[in-house]
Each structure stands twice: as structure tokens, then as C-alpha cells.
Amino acid sequence: MSISSPKQPPTNPDSTGAEALDRNPVDAGIKRWRLRFPKALRSPLGFVGAAILLIWLLVALFAPLLAPFDPLAQNFGRLVAPDGQNILGTDTLGRDVFSRIVVAARTTLPAAVFVVLCSAVMGSVLGAIAGYFGRFVDEIIMRIADLVFAFPTIILAMVIAAALGPGLKNAIIAILLVSWPSYARVTRSLVMTARSSEYVIAGRLLGFSAGKSLLREIAPNVVSPIVVLATLDVGTAILTMAGLSFLSLGVVPPTPDWGAMISEGVSQFSAWWIAFFPGLCILTIVVAFNFIGDSLRDTLDPHTAQEVGETTK
Amino acid sequence: MSVISIRDLNLTVTTGSAEKHILRDVSFDLEAGKITGVAGASGSGKTQTGLAIMGLSPDRSTLSGSIDFAGTELVGLPSKKHNRLRGRQLAMVFQDPSSAFHPMLSIGDQITDHLRHHRKVSKKEALRQAIRILGQTKVPHPEEAVSKYPHQFSGGQLQRIAFASAIICEPKVLIADEPTTALDVTVQAGILRLLRELCDDLNLAVLLVTHDFGVLSSVADTIVVMESGLVVETGDREPLITAPQHEYTRSLIESLPGAEVSPR
Amino acid sequence: SGGDSEGGAAGDAIVAETAFNLKTIDPHRQFEFTGSTIDNAIYQTALEFEDGDLTKPTDGLCSYEMSDNDKKMTLTLKQKDAKFSNGDPVTVDDIVFSFKRLQGIEGNPSFFLDGVTVKKVDDETIELISKNPNPALPYILPNSSIGIVNSKVVKDNEGTTDENDGAEQFLNQNSQGSGPYKVETYDADSKVVLTANEHYNGAAPKFSKVVLRNVSAETQVTDIQSGQADVSFDLSSDQVETLDKNAVQISSLPSTRSIYIFNNTDEEIGGPTADPNFRKAVASALDYDKILDLAGENGQRMASPVPNEFNGAVPKDQAPDRDLDKTKKLLDKAGYDGEAVPFHYASDQAVNGMDIAQLAQTIQAQLKEAGIKLSLKPAPSATQLDGFRAAEQPMGIGTWGADYPDPSNYNVFVPGGSVAERVNWAEGDSTEIDELAAAATKAEGDDRSPAYAKLFQATTETGIWVPLVQPVSTVVVSNRIESYVSNADVTFDFAKAE
């Protein structure tokens, strides 16, 4: 439902001078494309984000080695405050909070990345179809996207999860169903801009069919904004999954999960450590993805960046 | 007596870690009642020269040298003081008339807000003057025009309105940055005529930035040719065009179709 | 804390908090904790349990007499000064109408008077005739679902004694009882406010207003400590532990609810759970002390689904203990190959502060130690109940709250009973138990208790039901309330709080 007027990059009278290159935003973005990832990480935020993410990846990878205790074993006193043995305390069932937090990274991270990958693929394919073929195909796909947008994410996910039953798989399905439209919107708008751009028309004049030009000429130009959007969206997916778990509609116990740990913890205000640390974990990891995504977005040209920004929920 | 006298103007801009020298020792004068044209290929620093006079150089740039405006040194002038000159003494017209106006504000509002700000005149009085000025710049139906919005005008009309806005406070200096580049030839002629008239009638010192020697040949009194931030040649219109001294000027003019350059 | 001065603002209102499961306060339809808490304050009943002694029904509006064969009960109107909230006196007609309406509208509590014929004898006497001997009847009548309503007003507002009754909405908004309070505002989702019934024939309550708020347990913790609330119903033992004991009063009572594991007897559905050896292995694999720990200080072991305070309860020292060697032998006998058994429970439910989700995780961990693998299948209680009701769940956690304190209420666990059907346990599956059940039904007077105890012991021995714990019902009361009554009958008596 957003009104987006396809803006053409400004055309300025140009020279042969090489310094003029920086002045066209499209080019500036492209020039940086190949350097984008390393460059994005060179910005302070990007670096901090990458560092945090790296730490979390290592944690997830080596969780079994890092966790001092069995995350499922109810071996300790219940609700023990952080001390030398249980450095982050124990929960209501006497399980080590630190071990649970560490192991929970193993479910959260891959699940979030997986769900984002799926919805990015699903959304951008649909968006590309809508954007390229236009007319009623576009109408149908985008109206459905609008409909999904019109529903509050968490309520829709809640109903889906409640209907299918809690569980990681169902939470992923629920999030997938509600998160594809942002990709569809961005892709559609990018494809629509690209479709009427002169290089695509030039290709069509050289005898490319619509499908070939979509794949060969447009797709490469849409990938990077989608990557940026997806990076930012991993954070959102983690938050939504945590929200579902918080409402006991997500990961099935006893699998450790941050959202579920918070939900357990808020009923024990005095045992603040149960909820506080998992919240911090969610915060840091989402911040990491957002920092990286934001730095990546800065390397896009302004128009595309805005397109990405506008539709992010 | 020159209204503005630029001496050894240097401008450097820092982008990231790199420093870029945009203007190098630029010197020339603007005189009242005369149009000084600045020519040069794209990126040669024409626009930046104009902006330096207006005090609108890019952020994180350093300006050195001297711009003397009727006894006031503009280089290093505190921005508050510069702001008092802008619009009132120094006016500017931009290349693309359709983007130089805020699409959501009425024409009347946009050409009088600086008048009201500088002169503290009432809204009604300001509008009255606006209508007069629009008449002077030959905008059709000035009374209706003030309540219309930019998109309701053609490019040529908007450029006339931009001139009206520029002269409404009776400035001494007018900087016109490629005022006709975005316009059709037929419209261009009208705008050039308007520029000439305004310059003569109001005794304005005009700085006309353009890379079109046809335009300079029609209206400029003196011409300054720039190449990558350097002034390569300064001179009166006719000799400079017909018998350019500098190799760069010569190559520029010779590349134009229909140019009449005297052989060496 | 500044709670006291703030609390003072509450003045003559008493604020109670509970997580609502409120569907209605039409007494003849309500069947949940919140509804009955409210109806207890609004409606009087024909009989009562004095001072919460559930073993001895006493006179309420009426006095009663049972015939020798337990088939006829005679009620005599005793409190002739009782008045409804609009000033009408309570008559025998009102009582008869209320009984008949309960039976006729086919609501959830209709079963209370199944097979009972209500007959007005004269303006002071009513006869209740049962088809079969019905010794439980005196224990049933004190239930707030059998509250006495003003028949005239209810009839004027579409109230009938058959399923065409349309007075529910009316009764929600305009209570028609003779109890100490009446409804001021009713919002099933958030808040119910009661005000004193000035026509009440007992001592006028000290607090002329009762605010019952729908608040989750975690918020109740902060509210009771900060003086935002006077009474909290749902705190878990862990939460109670953290409270400042100088600022609050804690009353814990044995709960009338039982928490148990059910095992499906149908091999197609339950797999290993259909094997008695497996079920018994489960019973001996559990670490009951730890489970008891979750329930808090006054939680009790159970040797059958019947709460320990009830007639017919199996003494709790007969409850099984953990014996992993036994488990191992039994599992070998059952030929259990370590396959994961789906274990269903309601993820959003807490029973007397006992979180079912946590209980399930504990059970899973304990059974794992014994070599039994469970895969947890949590679901919102509505969905979970659907599956249980359809008898499709192999194993899981069930809870039962007493409708009335009589062992016959637990016949649902006996083959053919409504809960037994959910594990596909039908009459005839066990002749021994069928015989015991028949004997218990026949038993009279003092024989009933041992007869039922025998029945439930046999029932529990099959391992189809593994009773886990009888939790405690904890009511936390702020220090602003100087004296109060909280007992097994009324969890908290608003009218008696001072």
C-alpha cells in the first residue's frame, strides 16, 4: 500500500573526468559492490556487529564444549543465584542457566537464518513475478501481501502456531507465512524499476525474452538489496521466534530457548537471572544482525536503500 | 569598481580520508551591470565558485583566499552574517527550475518568504510585491500564479519565477548556475533576454555559470574559462571566443558545431 | 514500601487477583474456579460446609434429612429472613426453580442433579427423589453452581427450566442472589466488581466492595507486595517463597485438585503404554519427592486420584516410591525398546500455582534417568483437551478438580467413567475393578469410605493413572486485611474479611 514513485537516478551532464564517477549514486553503489562486505565491516557498527555475530557463531558451534553442564539435567538446587558453580544461576527446575543459554544459540541461530532464507526466496520470487509481469498477476500477489501486512505478525503467527501446535517447525512455518511480503514488496519495486530501465530494454531489443532478461539482467541487480534486507530480517525473525516462545507457542521444552527462558523468568522476579541473561542474548544477537545489515545498507545506493528501509517491519 | 573581487580562492574538500582540491587560486571580478560568464567542462569547479560566494560550500571544506564584496570579506565571514547577505545582497538561480522549488509550497510563499524575513514586510505587502516582480519577469497572469504550485508551470515559466524570487529583495549580485541548460532552445532565448534586461535595469553584477559557449556568446560581457579548478583564461567576450589564447579554450570552442574561431 | 499508604486508598474495597478462567457467573452454568469464587459471594445454597469441613454438610438456607435408602432427601426452608438483592424474600419456589433450571438447561453442572426429581411439598418443604441411592447429594448441594436465584426476576428475563433458557447474559450483569454481595460490573475478560447486598440476612460484610481482577500470576506477585492487591489466588510455591513474610499473610490449604499421569490402554494409540508393566515402570521411575518440591511446602503425595482429605481416599503412605531397579525389571518384562512416547500436556496451565509445563519437563527428565523416553507435546489447554477428549493421546498430564467432596465424584476414573473413556478404558476390561465399583456404589454409611478406597487402590494399581501430587491451594493476603476466612470450601470468603 505504500506509494512509491519509481525515481530515476538523476542525470547530470557529464564529463570524461574520472572523478565524475562518484557523483552518480547508482554507480557509486555498484563500484562498492565487490568491496561491499569487507567495506561494510570496516564501519565501526559493522565491525562490532560482525564481532558479536562471530562470537555467537563460535558459541553455537562449540556449545557442547562451552556448556559446563548438561542443559537438560535438573541436578542443582532450584533458583540458585549466580555463584562460582552456576555462573548465571539455575532456573526453576534446577538447570544451569549458562549451559542452557549457550546451547539455545544452536536452535535460535540456524532456525532464524533458515526461516529468513526461505522467506527471502519465496518473497523475492513472488515479488519478481509480480513486478515483471505486472497487471493482474501483480495485483493478486501484492494484494495477498497487503493482506498479510494488514494482519499483525505476531497474532497471525500465534494463530498458526496455536493451530498447528507449538514446535520449532510450526513456528518457522508461521514466521515464513508472515514474513515473505516484505521481500515481495522490495523485489517487486526493484524489478519494476529495473524492468523499465534502459539496459533491460536494450536487452529486450537484442532479443531477450522476458524470462531471460529477468534472470540474466535483473536478478543480479536485485540480489544485493535482498541480502541486506535479509540480514536485517534475521533480527526480526529471532525476535518473532522469541515472542512465540515467550507465549509458549515456539520451541518445545525441554529444548533450551531464550524466549521460553524469559517467559519462565518473568514469573520469578526475584530470580532475575533467569530472564535477564537470555534477554541480553537476544538483544546482542539481534543488534549484531542489525548493525551488519545497516552497514551493508549504507553501501547500497540511496534509492535502493530507501526501498529496503521502507518496507522493513 | 567591481562589486565582487575574488582573489586566490582555494577550496578543498575532505571526503573520508582523502582531500580534494577543487578550486586553485581562482581570481576574477564581477562588476555591476555586467554579466561575467564562467565556462568549463563538467567538474571544473564552476558551481563551487558560485557557491563559495554564497557561503554555501560543502560541509567539511576549507576555503582560503579572498572574496571581497563591496568592502566585506566573505571568506571566513561568520555564517550568521553571511546569511544576512544571502537573498538580500547575493542571490542565486539554479540549473533545474523544477527541482529548485519545494513541490508542496505555493509559488507566492516561496518567492516572498525571504522578503518577509529580511525586510519584515507584511504578508499582504509581500504578495503585492511578488505580483509586481512576476510581472517584471514576464510570468503570465501573476495574480493567479502566486497561489499556484510549482508543478502547474512549465520549466521556462519556473525559471522566470526563480529569477523573480532572486531579485525580489533587490540584490547587488546574482549568480545564475546554468539557468538554461535544462530548457529548450526556444525557451532559452527568452530567459537569456530576461537575464540581460535584469542585469541592465537593476545594475546587477551577474555571474553566469554555463558550459554552453553559445549562451556566453549571446549574453556574457566577460568570460572566465576554468579547467579542473584553475582559471585558464579571462577576457572580454568577443576576443576570447573568436581568438582564444589558451589551448584548452581553443579546443573547447573548436569542438562546437558552428563555432567561428579565427585560425591561428 | 509505599504500598500501605497507596493501599489505603482502596478504602472499603477489597482487591483480589486471579488469572481468569471466567466464562459465566450464571450459577447454573458456571463450572470454573473464577465463576464459583464469585458465585460463592453472591448466592446462598440450600446446604453448606460449615467452616470448610468438607466431610460434613450442614444447613444452609434449608435443613435436610435423608431417607434410609438414600433415595429421598427432604429440605426444609430454615432461613426465612433471607432476601434477594432486590429485597424479595427467598421462597421454596425459588429453590425449586433453581434446582430445575440447573437440571433443564443442560449446562456443564447439570449432571449434579442427574436422576433427581425435585418436588415442592409445601411452602416450607421440598423433596428430592433420586432413582438410585444418592448418598452424595448432601455433599453436592453446597456447590455454588446450585445457587438459589430469584425465580421471579429470572423468569421475567427469559429464564426457563429447559434448554431454551436465555437468562445467562442477564444473570451475568444482574446477579439475582441472596448472598452477601451482588454484581456491580461484569467483564469476563478483565474485571468483576461486587458490592454489598444490603438485604443480606447475615452480618454485613466489612468490605462493601470486591474487585476481582484478571491478572497473571507473575503480576500478582508484584501487586500483592506493592499494595495494589489484597488477595492473590494463583501464586506458585516459588513465588510465595520470595514474598516478604512480614508484609503478607499466607494461607495454604490442601487443594481439592489432583494431578496425574494418564496412560492410554489402546495399543494402537498408546504403544507401550498399553502394557501394564510399562505403566507400572513409569510409576516406580518417578522421583516423587522432587515433584513434591515443585508443589511447595504443603503439597502431598497421593495414592489415588482422590484427595487425601476426602472420604474414600487411599492413605498417602501407600503411594509408590522411586525404585529404579524395579523399573528396569518391569521395562524388560514389557519389552520396551526405548521408543519415545508422546507426552501431552497443557502448556499454558497452572494448577494451584503448579506449572504444568515445568512438571512435564521434570517428569521427562526423571523418566529419562530410568530409561524411558518421552517426547513432549505441549499445546494450549483448549487444544490439548480436545485431543485428550478424543482419546487420542498415548500419555500425558491430566488434572481433576473435585466437583463435590464425595468419592463418587471420582467414578469418572473407573472403567466406563468419562475420564477413563479418554484412555480407552471401558467397562468389562477388568472384572475385578467392575466388581469393586459395584460394591462401592452399594455401600452405605460408614462402609462407603473403605469400599471406595479399595476401588481406587485397585484402579491406581493398573498404572493407567499415576497420581503425582495433591498441590496446595495458596492464598496470599495483604496485611491490610486483619482477619479472614479461607478454607477448603471457599478459598477466600470476602464477606468475612475484615
Add this chain to the structure above:
Amino acid sequence: MSVSATDQQKNLRPPKIHPLLRFILVRIGISILLIWGVTVVTFLMTNLVPTDPVAAILGDRAAADPEIVAQTRERLGLDQPLIVQYFTYLGNLLQGDLGVSNQTRVPVLESIGQVFPASIELGIGAILLSVIIGLLLGLLSALKQNTIVDHAIRTLSLIGISAPTFWIAAVGYFVFFFKLRVVGGAGRLDPWMTPPPRVTGLYTVDSLLAGQMATFTNALGHLILPSCVLALFTIGLLTRFSRSSVLDIIKLDYVTAARAKGLAPRTVVFKYIFRGALVPIITVVGLAFGSLLSGAVLTETVFAWNGLGQYAYRGATTLDLPVIMGVGLVIGIVYIIVNFVVDLIYGFVDPRVRVR
């Protein structure tokens, strides 16, 4: 590059209706279509839920009796084919009948009438906070681009959109209410307070209307924390968006032109830059309102805020289908209406649509 007005007119076949009217009509059309779509989705969604509504309606005891179950099924029309059920549902909807909650037997419309103002109060509180704070921060950040202020604001806004709402809500409740006592506790009022006489259903407004200052301060004290928590995400969102939107505008010629006119910097910022940036921002505010409604589910749960979110949560976990359908429909409609209004504002603000 513009065409002279006369040329345009010569070849123009004018539209039959005024473009603004047409714009509005098209928007209304799309909105109606979307609302219809929402009814289909809610209906289908709830029919996919594998639960038996009859059991939920009847309750545990009565559901055991197959005869009663069959009767109820017939009474509710659940024995009809799906399409017939849908049209019955649609017909009822058109008469303002959203059905009756399976759990509480209260008509859904009535309950929504109760909880909706609560959510709106929270939503308006949050959106006001986020718009004011978000826009100002965004503006500041853009004007001070690449300074320490800008970096700080950008970092903070990123953290703002990264924090799990329910966690912040719990931490905030613990710190600001439980420990510090600077805000009101759970719920919309202290429990013993009587809500003000209902006019709008917003306690803050109603108490002011009734002149009950004590109630007003109390309601405000309860409102402040949840709306701050809820606003946190949208503040981050709007800060970021208004920053980039302002940066886009700052580059434009008309801003340089305005500065070249010697206007006071304040005038340039608010009259030119901000106004230009506002149009895209309005759209995002519309979208942000949608995400507020989502965030409300979790926030309301923590703060015992008896609004749509909590109502929806209870509906979803008890699989109370009429409630889910009702809430879905209402929120969908609100979202569509908000965006419709946003589009209209867009149309009215932009003279290119308004004036021809």
C-alpha cells in the same frame, strides 16, 4: 523538463472525474477489497484450525454428550458446507454480528468495544511518543550527519529496534514500578479506582472530560511505561527512517535554494526540509502503527493491559474462533483504515495530486 502548458492541454483527453476524487475512490475501492480479503482469510484460517468449536462452546462436561454436541452443531450451522458457512458469516458481519465468544459467551463485538479503546489509548500514546521523539531524533541525526551525535542516535535507534519487547517490558516493570515506584503498576488504573464515565473509552481523555484529575494522573501513570516500552521499537524505526528521509531532502536543490535565500536556519529546516521529508514519513507512520498493534500483544500480556492484544492472545490460546476472527478482522480493518487515511493525507498534502 517540462512541457508548456498549452501543448499539454491540446492533446489531453481530460479524465471524467477530478483526479483527487478518483484517487479517493480508488483507495476506497482497494480498501474495501482488502477488508473483504481479510474476512476470507480470517474465515479460512480459523477453519483450518484443527479443533472442534463445539467442544469449546459446550465445556468439558456437556461435550461428553454426543446428542447435545450434534444439536449444537446444527444450531451453529456447522453441519453446512464451508461456502455456506462463509456467506452466513459474511451476512452476520454485515449486520455487525461478529459472533459470540466460545469461552465467555459474550458477543465478540461487545468485548472488542471494551478492549479496543484500551489498545487505542496505548497505541496512541506509543505512536505520539514515537512520532515526536523519532522525528526529532531523526532530524537531529540527519542535520548533524557523521558527527558523534549522529553516530550515537543511529546506534541507539538500532539497539531500540533490536530489543525484545516483552523482555524490555518485564525489565521496565521490575525497575520502574516494582523497585522505583515512579510509574503505575499493571492494568489501566489502580484496582480500586473506578474508571471514568465512558465517552471515548480512553481513560485519560474521559477522566479529563469528567474533570477527575486524580483518575487522570492515575491513568497516565499506568499508561506511561507500557507506551514507552511499546514505542521503543517504533521510535527506532522512525528515527532511522526520518534520518534517511531528511538526508534525501537535504541534498535537493530546493533546500540549497532556500538556504541561498538567506532564510533563518530554523525556517529552512522546518519549512523546507521537514515538510519535504514528512510525506514519506507519514507512510511509515502508517506501517509503524501496524507493528505497534503486533507489539501490543506481548506488551499487553506483561502489563495486564486489557486490550485487543491480550484479548487476542486469550482467544488464540483457547482457540476461541469467533474471538480470533473478530480480532483479526478488527485489526485488519484498523490497519487498512489507517493506511487509507495515510494515503489520503498523502494525497491532500501533495499538491501534485490535490491541484491540477
Add this chain to the structure above:
Amino acid sequence: MTTTKDDTRTPAQPLLELDNVACEYKLDGGGRFRAVSDVSLQLGRSEVLGLVGESGCGKSTLAKLICGLEKPAAGRITFDSHPVKPLGLGRRPNHLLGIQMVFQNPYASLNPRRRIRDQLTDALALDSDQTWTVDSLLEAVDLPLDAAQRFSHSFSGGQRQRIAIARALAAGPKVLVGDEPIASLDAFLQARIAKMMRDLAIESGASMIFISHDLSIVHEIADRVAVMEAGGVVEVGSTEQIWNDPQHPYTKKLLSAIPRVDGKGIIPG
């Protein structure tokens, strides 16, 4: 509407023929705008037709019609005795591949994500005669050979436009349509690129339609000139004829508005 018949027909069968062509745009606010109406034109072999007129008069629309990128509202376009069909979703039919276009904006007309070589190879595949190779193309447009390995962002506007020309030529077109291919270039580059286009087109045996609003450049390179005003062609004739003896008042106005680079200080018009 004044319309003029194209009476300067080339004797033989024309390569491209427009017959009373019109085009309409739907406007956002409803209503329609007729951007081109009743245009008849012919293009012979090895000829350069200049198309001039002020902004918005429909020049680009006409170019799009010729390439099949817009659907004509009326009239017929014939290329090499084949009707020009509007381009749908499928491939462009082979017999129409002989019409190629060079666009106005050099920044948008090359794919930023593909190497120059790939983009040229796509075009070379169309030319059965194998007249060109990537290297010879680059040489022809005065670019270093290593340009083939690079992406478009490393070229300036003028260089890109030359690549775009090379790509259009590579396809071996019979008609090359240039839609203001020089408008966004530096004034000092415009004439150079325009001449290069003409020379390359004629050398490779193609015809060219050269759209510009810069009459002095059209004068330099066109054999015939068509003048457009408000969607219609008002005058067609040989360049000399138009320049020396313009018939239509609009043409006169247009010509007189060109400023001369003579240093005389005369404002045209």
C-alpha cells in the same frame, strides 16, 4: 493539428515506414494523453534522419513506437516490409532485430552487474555476418581493449555512451535509433559522439534516426530532418532545405533560437 505528409520520399522501397501513427498514454489521475498523433515518416537506406522538436513533443515516444516498445493507438509501422509488432513477454521476432536503439541516459543503459564483454557478446550473437568482434567494436568507438573486462561503473558518461553505441552496432542493425544519445553529455563532447555515431552507422550500411533538441548538431550529421511539435510532425525535408528555407513557422522559431558561437553578443530569437 497541422500534419505534413512526408513528401520527400526516397525513390526505392523505404526501409522503415510510419503511416499515420498515433500513441496515447493513460494518465495517473485518469484521462488520456495523446503524445503522438498522425505521424507519417519514411526512412530510406543509408540515410540519417534527424528528429527535432522541443521537450515533450513526443520524440521519445516515436522512437519507442518504432522499436515496438509502445503500442500504437492508430496507424501502422513497417520495417523492411514486416509490420512492427509491440513487444510482449516473448522474444522479439528475428526480422525486427534489425532495429536497435541507443538511449539518452548513459548511466542507465548499461547493466551495472555485467561485464562489458558479456553485454557486447549478447549483441554480437545476433549478427550473422560476423562483421564485428568485441575488440574491433571497442576499437571503432575509440576505447581501450581492456574495457571489455570491466564493469560499466568504471567508465565516464561519454565512454559509456560509446559502449552503448558499440552494443547497438554489434547487432548489425539496419536501423539505429538514437534517442538524444548526446543530451546528457558535456557540450564539448556532444559533437564528437554524434559524428562517431553517424560514421559508424553509415559505414556499416545502416540507417539512423537521430533524435535531439540540439539543432546545430542535427545540422552537422543529418541528411534529412523532421520537425515535431506537440505530437505531430510539422515539417520534413533535407537538412539544407530546412536550414535555408524553413516553411513552417515553428521550424523558423526553432532555428532562430539557436545561439551562435560568434562572440557578437546577440541574443537569438
